[in-house]
Amino acid sequence: MLTEINYQNLNIEEKINAALAETAWDCLVVFGWDNVQYLSGAQIPFIPYRHDERVAVCWSKNSEPVYICPKDIESSVAFFSRIGKIESYVNGGYCSNNYMDAVARAIGDAKTVAIDMKRVSHVCYEKLMDRKPDIRVEAADEWLENQRMNKTEGEQQLLSDIAYTADHSINGFCHHIMKNGIRSMESHAAALRVHAMERNVNNIGYSCTAQITGHELGRYYWPVQERLGANYGYSPDEKLHGDDLVRASVKVTFEGYWADASRPYTYDQMEPWMEKYYGQWFNLRNYMLGIIRSGISCKEVYEKTAAYAAEKGIKLADNYMLGHSIGVSIFEHPFIDGVETTDIQDGMIFVLTPIVIAENGQHVQSYETILMKEGKPVVVNWWKDWREPYIGIAVV
Amino acid sequence: MESELVNKINQGLKKYKLDGLIISGWDNITYLTGAMLPFAPDYPTRKAVLVYSPSECRLFAPVDWIEFVEQQKWQGHMTVLNESCSAEELGAKLSDALKGSALAAGRLGIDCAKTSQEVYLQIGKLLPDAELISADDLMRELRIVKTASEIKKLERAARYSELGIVATLNHTEGTIDAVSFGRSEAAERMRVHIAEFGGAATGNFVGLQHDDMTRIYGLNHDSLDEGLIRYDITSEFEGYWNSAGRTVYICKATPEAKKAYRDNLTIKAYALSLLKPGARCCDIFRKVSVKASELGIAAVSELGFGYGVGCSEREYPYLTSEDDTELAENMVIALDVFTYGPAKELIHSIDTYRITKDGTEKLSWYRDYDRLYEIVGITARHG
Numbered sequence: 001m002l003t004e005i006n007y008q009n010l011n012i013e014e015k016i017n018a019a020l021a022e023t024a025w026d027c028l029v030v031f032g033w034d035n036v037q038y039l040s041g042a043q044i045p046f047i048p049y050r051h052d053e054r055v056a057v058c059w060s061k062n063s064e065p066v067y068i069c070p071k072d073i074e075s076s077v078a079f080f081s082r083i084g085k086i087e088s089y090v091n092g093g094y095c096s097n098n099y100m101d102a103v104a105r106a107i108g109d110a111k112t113v114a115i116d117m118k119r120v121s122h123v124c125y126e127k128l129m130d131r132k133p134d135i136r137v138e139a140a141d142e143w144l145e146n147q148r149m150n151k152t153e154g155e156q157q158l159l160s161d162i163a164y165t166a167d168h169s170i171n172g173f174c175h176h177i178m179k180n181g182i183r184s185m186e187s188h189a190a191a192l193r194v195h196a197m198e199r200n201v202n203n204i205g206y207s208c209t210a211q212i213t214g215h216e217l218g219r220y221y222w223p224v225q226e227r228l229g230a231n232y233g234y235s236p237d238e239k240l241h242g243d244d245l246v247r248a249s250v251k252v253t254f255e256g257y258w259a260d261a262s263r264p265y266t267y268d269q270m271e272p273w274m275e276k277y278y279g280q281w282f283n284l285r286n287y288m289l290g291i292i293r294s295g296i297s298c299k300e301v302y303e304k305t306a307a308y309a310a311e312k313g314i315k316l317a318d319n320y321m322l323g324h325s326i327g328v329s330i331f332e333h334p335f336i337d338g339v340e341t342t343d344i345q346d347g348m349i350f351v352l353t354p355i356v357i358a359e360n361g362q363h364v365q366s367y368e369t370i371l372m373k374e375g376k377p378v379v380v381n382w383w384k385d386w387r388e389p390y391i392g393i394a395v396v
Numbered sequence: 397m398e399s400e401l402v403n404k405i406n407q408g409l410k411k412y413k414l415d416g417l418i419i420s421g422w423d424n425i426t427y428l429t430g431a432m433l434p435f436a437p438d439y440p441t442r443k444a445v446l447v448y449s450p451s452e453c454r455l456f457a458p459v460d461w462i463e464f465v466e467q468q469k470w471q472g473h474m475t476v477l478n479e480s481c482s483a484e485e486l487g488a489k490l491s492d493a494l495k496g497s498a499l500a501a502g503r504l505g506i507d508c509a510k511t512s513q514e515v516y517l518q519i520g521k522l523l524p525d526a527e528l529i530s531a532d533d534l535m536r537e538l539r540i541v542k543t544a545s546e547i548k549k550l551e552r553a554a555r556y557s558e559l560g561i562v563a564t565l566n567h568t569e570g571t572i573d574a575v576s577f578g579r580s581e582a583a584e585r586m587r588v589h590i591a592e593f594g595g596a597a598t599g600n601f602v603g604l605q606h607d608d609m610t611r612i613y614g615l616n617h618d619s620l621d622e623g624l625i626r627y628d629i630t631s632e633f634e635g636y637w638n639s640a641g642r643t644v645y646i647c648k649a650t651p652e653a654k655k656a657y658r659d660n661l662t663i664k665a666y667a668l669s670l671l672k673p674g675a676r677c678c679d680i681f682r683k684v685s686v687k688a689s690e691l692g693i694a695a696v697s698e699l700g701f702g703y704g705v706g707c708s709e710r711e712y713p714y715l716t717s718e719d720d721t722e723l724a725e726n727m728v729i730a731l732d733v734f735t736y737g738p739a740k741e742l743i744h745s746i747d748t749y750r751i752t753k754d755g756t757e758k759l760s761w762y763r764d765y766d767r768l769y770e771i772v773g774i775t776a777r778h779g
Binding site for chain 2: 117
């Protein structure tokens with residue numbers, strides 16, 4: 001059961017101070033909401049969506065970190081943030097002068113400043129340089145990605161627990177499904193989300209949502225229903241069928257960290273095509289767990305798995321990654337795709353997301369969350385044994 | 397996409413003498429394509445970039461977003477990006493896609509407020525013959541005044557938010573003898589009902605009481621309690637957002653709570669009277685602050701008194717001291733005036749308005765909250 005008591009100290013502050021001490025930087029300034037959340041611990045869900053109401057954190061070697069935010073959320077930030085010093089500004093629109101003045105003040109006399117260049121907007125960057133023409137700027141992105149991908153023990157525990165809870169949520173929801181009481185995808189998605197809420201996840205909006213899909217619509221990542229349009233935050237209201245292989249997906253968050261879960265269920269014993277393609281998924285899953293070891297690169301895992309799939313006649317979803325890390329954002333580096341050359345190491349957490357395409361075009365998937373421990377992957381989100389989908393109750 | 401909007405965008409390009417746009421902001425992409433990207437801001441590592449010109453458009457994005465945009469029947473070209481696509485790779489793909497086209501050496505508008513410094517530098521490097529101009533003013537100008545069809549979508553989004561709140565109130569009614577569900581679950585009912593009524597997605601939602609209610613945002617699973625409660629929610633319909641929020645009372649309201657609510661409506665009514673074409677946002681802000689002070693009502697001025705809604709849940713214009721935008725016909729404003737309850741709770745009652753030729757038209761008309769809504773009554777059987 002998730003409870004805040006278990007996760008009081010993720011040791012982020014100690015880690016960042018130690019890592020910063022080893023750099024030549026005087027301070028680190030982050031503009032990306034995810035980096036701000038990582039450093040502060042404050043999850044304010046609407047910050048990414050209110051693009052004119054920007055936040056930042058300035059973390060100096062020799063002084064207290066500062067959280068910069070619009071005045072209207074100051075008290076909310078103060079409540080949730082580990083960073084005690086907050087400087088607020090009156091919002092005036094995108095990259096407002098007030099915002100950049102606050103950032104410049106927080107930087108103070110620092111000479112060498114590291115910035116998350118993948119996140120800071122061009123306008124904010126230029127305004128900062130106008131205010132601080134003499135600072136030397138370095139890119140902090142790789143350093144930040146490195147800090148974030150190598151989880152502290154507290155983060156490992158928290159992420160493992162959330163992943164387990166998400167899987168438990170799916171199981172808890174599946175307990176209610178019955179072949180002689182099939183409802184719509186939308187209604188099931190709401191029920192799945194409720195079962196996550198019952199397990200103490202944080203109930204927020206936006207991408208913290210559930211998706212249920214099957215038959216024709218199971219061919220899509222984000223199924224669009226003709227009648228209702230692209231209601232991507234919910235599921236279509238089409239009725240499921242007794243012979244569906246249903247995809248039950250849910251993203252949940254707790255204490256600012258995420259789980260990305262997806263499992264299939266059926267209403268009765270599996271049909272032959274389900275056995276075939278779920279079997280292919282399980283085969284791939286076992287293969288990936290067999291090759292993932294500390295020291296192997298993400299790209300190598302991807303290439304080997306893709307080659308194995310081709311050899312076995314398993315059709316994988318085109319151009320889609322085979323896995324991603326997770327933390328204060330749902331998708332984080334490193335990604336298991338054909339490009340990422342980062343080596344997998346102990347302390348990293350991944351969600352393995354191979355999607356097998358069945359002959360009817362449906363996506364067959366079942367996400368495994370793994371924690372790298374003592375050189376090997378440990379699956380942390382098996383609430384039940386997933387060698388088969390959840391087989392529902394045929395009739396009551 | 398509606399032709400009025402396409403014509404407006406293309407006229408804007410002509411006005412700013414731009415051959416095309418390279419756009420990174422997810423909300424700008426929605427505006428220019430009519431297609432939503434699912435929860436894009438929650439995926440900060442992902443890149444989605446739109447090249448827009450009157451003759452050709454191309455979206456660069458990860459495969460699942462591309463598929464989603466295709467399903468929404470957007471007619472432009474699409475290029476899939478790897479999940480871990482770097483700025484260099486993106487720049488190279490942009491450069492390849494534009495090779496041989498006039499855009500590669502043209503005047504290209506960039507939404508610099510939403511394009512990362514890293515991507516901006518790569519675009520400059522890999523399109524060395526193009527002249528890069530900030531398109532922030534153009535995008536602001538285009539988006540701040542809505543077309544008729546945008547206003548319809550905003551009205552519909554407002555209706556869904558209001559239905560969500562009404563549904564939550566309906567479910568709470570008749571339960572005060574045995575309130576067994578929590579504040580966050582009550583808030584969840586708003587979200588679910590927006591789905592049931594046809595909304596596309598829900599953004600922020602909260603149900604806050606007591607100490608949590610003294611802040612804008614909170615997270616609390618405690619049971620609903622006697623007293624004030626504030627329900628806030630944002631929701632989207634076909635790419636257009638609404639921001640709604642209502643303050644109600646569980647059980648019979650105290651005289652102090654009723655007065656606090658009346659005071660809020662008094663200031664809100666005054667603010668509404670100032671919403672006219674030609675009025676400057678900062679002047680409206682100042683006048684409302686002065687009026688509140690004159691009446692001895694503590695308006696929470698640091699929160700501003702409202703903001704625009706459109707392809708994002710909060711955008712220009714802002715009713716704050718810092719925005720000197722002049723209101724104009726067909727701007728759409730969420731009038732959001734916060735005052736204090738008896739125990740310093742932040743209370744408000746948001747309504748969304750279209751600025752008309754000489755005043756306002758309410759878009760969030762579903763239900764009037766002209767007095768403090770009290771949830772009273774014990775459980776009774778329905779037939």
